[in-house]
Amino acid sequence: MAYFPSRPTSPKPPKAGAAFNALKRDIMLGTLAPGTGLPELELAAHFQCSQGTVREALLQLQEEGLVRRQGHRGTQVSECTEDEAIEMFRLRQQIEGNGIARVMRGPSRTLVKELNGLLEKMLAAAGAGDELELASFDRDFHRRIFEDASLPALDPILHRCLVHNHRFKISRSPMARDLEATALRHRSIIDAIEGGDVRRATAAMHHHIATIVDLGPEVFPEVIQ
Amino acid sequence: MAYFPSRPTSPKPPKAGAAFNALKRDIMLGTLAPGTGLPELELAAHFQCSQGTVREALLQLQEEGLVRRQGHRGTQVSECTEDEAIEMFRLRQQIEGNGIARVMRGPSRTLVKELNGLLEKMLAAAGAGDELELASFDRDFHRRIFEDASLPALDPILHRCLVHNHRFKISRSPMARDLEATALRHRSIIDAIEGGDVRRATAAMHHHIATIVDLGPEVFPEVIQ
DNA sequence: CTTATCATTATTGATATCGATATCGATATT
DNA sequence: AATATCGATATCGATATCAATAATGATAAG
Numbered sequence: 001m002a003y004f005p006s007r008p009t010s011p012k013p014p015k016a017g018a019a020f021n022a023l024k025r026d027i028m029l030g031t032l033a034p035g036t037g038l039p040e041l042e043l044a045a046h047f048q049c050s051q052g053t054v055r056e057a058l059l060q061l062q063e064e065g066l067v068r069r070q071g072h073r074g075t076q077v078s079e080c081t082e083d084e085a086i087e088m089f090r091l092r093q094q095i096e097g098n099g100i101a102r103v104m105r106g107p108s109r110t111l112v113k114e115l116n117g118l119l120e121k122m123l124a125a126a127g128a129g130d131e132l133e134l135a136s137f138d139r140d141f142h143r144r145i146f147e148d149a150s151l152p153a154l155d156p157i158l159h160r161c162l163v164h165n166h167r168f169k170i171s172r173s174p175m176a177r178d179l180e181a182t183a184l185r186h187r188s189i190i191d192a193i194e195g196g197d198v199r200r201a202t203a204a205m206h207h208h209i210a211t212i213v214d215l216g217p218e219v220f221p222e223v224i225q
Numbered sequence: 226m227a228y229f230p231s232r233p234t235s236p237k238p239p240k241a242g243a244a245f246n247a248l249k250r251d252i253m254l255g256t257l258a259p260g261t262g263l264p265e266l267e268l269a270a271h272f273q274c275s276q277g278t279v280r281e282a283l284l285q286l287q288e289e290g291l292v293r294r295q296g297h298r299g300t301q302v303s304e305c306t307e308d309e310a311i312e313m314f315r316l317r318q319q320i321e322g323n324g325i326a327r328v329m330r331g332p333s334r335t336l337v338k339e340l341n342g343l344l345e346k347m348l349a350a351a352g353a354g355d356e357l358e359l360a361s362f363d364r365d366f367h368r369r370i371f372e373d374a375s376l377p378a379l380d381p382i383l384h385r386c387l388v389h390n391h392r393f394k395i396s397r398s399p400m401a402r403d404l405e406a407t408a409l410r411h412r413s414i415i416d417a418i419e420g421g422d423v424r425r426a427t428a429a430m431h432h433h434i435a436t437i438v439d440l441g442p443e444v445f446p447e448v449i450q
Numbered sequence: 451c452t453t454a455t456c457a458t459t460a461t462t463g464a465t466a467t468c469g470a471t472a473t474c475g476a477t478a479t480t
Numbered sequence: 481a482a483t484a485t486c487g488a489t490a491t492c493g494a495t496a497t498c499a500a501t502a503a504t505g506a507t508a509a510g
Contacts, residue, residue, distance in 0.1 A: 074502095280492085281463085297472045
């Protein structure tokens with residue numbers, strides 16, 4: 001019997017999700033330092049759930065690249081180096097640059113509308129000072145664009161790069177930054193898509209990715225004018 | 226119910242690994258067509274294991290991009306399109322090209338020796354006509370090189386691209402090809418690494434990746450002379 | 451004092467079972 | 481005939497329990 005009368009649609013209502021979100025938050029914010037061990041039974045006790053549930057969460061975290069699980073030697077929080085972040089940014093240039101070129105050949109009718117909705121949510125998160133939620137909507141924004149590229153096998157890779165980039169960005173800028181400005185930077189991408197010009201949209205995306213964090217002028221020399 | 230009174234022969238029977246390998250094989254060979262549903266209980270009955278074990282295998286397959294699991298709607302074999310394969314090959318150029326440049330700055334002493342060992346195994350698999358095992362050693366070869374690049378966060382992405390590329394290659398060439406020639410193509414990479422020339426090694430890697438399958442002259446115009 | 455062997459312990463691996471939810475088809479009502 | 485409601489089936493979600501394995505530390509031999 002469902003004693004919760006109205007649970008209209010719960011795509012993911014489970015306890016595994018709670019543990020997953022809590023761990024993801026702590027890793028992204030650096031509360032859990034790289035190398036920290038994550039024993040399954042200890043986590044199960046902490047989250048009041050079973051070992052299998054914890055393992056489910058850890059497998060999801062592994063798929064996002066936030067932890068590494070090795071055989072019988074336990075699970076540890078993964079590292080987050082600058083060299084890897086740079087390479088991930090380069091991969092994003094490749095994936096999202098080619099992706100948006102494909103999108104412009106036939107974007108879905110609701111794309112711009114949905115992107116504007118996500119921008120609204122980003123601004124709301126920025127107003128609330130929640131950088132983690134802002135980053136989450138930022139990922140949704142970029143993946144929503146890429147969805148129209150019709151390359152679903154690439155989406156998990158893009159997601160992984162986005163997570164790593166966000167984690168790197170947060171870890172390397174401890175001071176409170178202007179979150180609203182970060183959100184508003186997506187405006188030009190929406191405008192370019194709405195304009196219908198493939199080259200302009202591609203350039204906007206390349207410039208956006210190249211200016212997320214300042215990696216020095218030699219990383220993306222052709223984009224920073 | 227374990228009706229086997231004693232476990233005479235199996236000190237370590239990882240059933241999840243067996244199911245994983247069998248499913249991976251069938252998907253890579255195309256025996257399981259894209260879109261095919263994979264009910265957990267059905268697989269559990271077929272492999273004589275429990276549902277949780279099957280789920281573990283399915284999660285691993287998802288991490289390699291071979292299946293997609295969506296909510297309460299089951300697990301299906303993922304698609305394998307040419308557009309995605311091309312983009313994966315481009316990602317490999319980026320990842321492995323930059324990776325081998327880093328490797329040449331300080332390769333581990335055993336690198337060339339281990340690569341020659343893997344080449345031997347590739348030749349053995351080619352001699353046995355086992356294209357799947359050849360592909361597996363090919364992945365080990367490329368990942369072993371990339372290991373010395375010290376970018377561990379990129380390895381899962383590279384692995385995913387390698388699996389997709391191999392699946393694509395097998396699916397698009399039903400005829401028996403010259404497996405030995407495929408294996409021997411890695412010789413020039415080992416030679417270039419042994420030579421110690423960064424540019425030569427990078428060029429060898431780029432050429433190797435660009436000539437794995439013939440995607441037309443416009444995909445990698447600068448590599449194919 | 452060093453090193454090798456062995457017992458202990460912590461951690462992961464596997465399985466059975468129960469419960470919750472979604473999907474689909476059949477039946478009944480309007 | 482169209483729609484709404486109900487129930488059957490399939491799938492996912494969670495937990496407890498047991499087995500297997502790697503890591504750790506103690507102990508004894510050299």
